[in-house]
Amino acid sequence: MRALIVEDEILASEELNYLIQEHSQIEVVDRLEDGLDVLKFLQEQEVDVIFLDINIPSLDGMMLAHHIGKFATKPYIVFTTAYKEHAAEAFELEAFDYILKPYDEKRIAAMLHKLELVFKRDHAPVEQHVDDGLTPVSDRPPVQGELLRDTNSHTDRRINLLRNENIIVTDTADIYYAEAQEKVTKVYTKNGEFTMPVSITDFHTRLPQDTFFRCHRSYVVNLSQIREIVPWFNNTYLLRLRDLEAEVPVSRGKVKEFRQLMRI
Numbered sequence: 001m002r003a004l005i006v007e008d009e010i011l012a013s014e015e016l017n018y019l020i021q022e023h024s025q026i027e028v029v030d031r032l033e034d035g036l037d038v039l040k041f042l043q044e045q046e047v048d049v050i051f052l053d054i055n056i057p058s059l060d061g062m063m064l065a066h067h068i069g070k071f072a073t074k075p076y077i078v079f080t081t082a083y084k085e086h087a088a089e090a091f092e093l094e095a096f097d098y099i100l101k102p103y104d105e106k107r108i109a110a111m112l113h114k115l116e117l118v119f120k121r122d123h124a125p126v127e128q129h130v131d132d133g134l135t136p137v138s139d140r141p142p143v144q145g146e147l148l149r150d151t152n153s154h155t156d157r158r159i160n161l162l163r164n165e166n167i168i169v170t171d172t173a174d175i176y177y178a179e180a181q182e183k184v185t186k187v188y189t190k191n192g193e194f195t196m197p198v199s200i201t202d203f204h205t206r207l208p209q210d211t212f213f214r215c216h217r218s219y220v221v222n223l224s225q226i227r228e229i230v231p232w233f234n235n236t237y238l239l240r241l242r243d244l245e246a247e248v249p250v251s252r253g254k255v256k257e258f259r260q261l262m263r264i
Contacts, residue, residue, distance in 0.1 A: 001048040003106040024112040035059025049076040084165045091162040161194040178216040216251040
């Protein structure tokens with residue numbers, strides 16, 4: 001992997017460069033301090049990941065990330081900053097991670113390991129099996145009752161979830177369901193709960209549409225995680241999911257479509 005460090009503090013830049021060399025096989029091809037210099041650099045060279053400080057001259061990191069998000073080939077972006085308050089915006093920009101200063105070596109090492117695994121998976125030939133715990137559903141033997149989905153795009157295989165100031169890269173297969181709560185969406189996964197600063201409609205659009213079903217105005221469910229369908233009043237259903245005690249309702253307006261999907 002080729003990386004670019006964007007940081008205007010010399011000591012922070014040197015420390016991050018050292019940690020990348022110490023804990024990964026990633027090659028740092030350059031270190032820049034100015035946002036406009038970064039845009040000029042990216043017009044001539046491609047990198048796989050950018051470690052991006054937010055408070056930099058000429059063009060701040062958030063604005064720079066917006067520009068990079070329009071590229072045909074987008075590098076992963078890892079924000080490195082002293083400011084917690086930009087984490088929600090970083091999530092909206094689909095950043096790979098959000099690292100706070102001062103750097104924690106274990107946190108950096110874990111992020112770099114995950115980054116290399118995801119890069120390896122995303123760039124592996126279709127026929128190649130990547131045994132890294134992040135392998136797409138279509139690349140492993142199907143589990144009984146599991147719905148297969150198209151995994152051609154990166155967003156179908158993984159999604160960024162926000163927990164405090166950290167962005168957690170999550171396999172969508174690990175999501176059980178999502179629930180609308182006022183102006184946010186609660187997401188329930190194998191690795192715990194997440195609160196996302198988006199509507200449930202917006203969150204649903206980021207998920208594989210053939211696996212995740214909007215069963216109720218306030219709920220989206222992973223069909224492959226359903227273990228039991230319980231008849232409820234007015235000819236509706238309650239859904240019981242694997243490993244969870246929660247029950248997810250199917251609204252009356254969604255019953256017909258749900259029956260067709262589940263062939264009942």
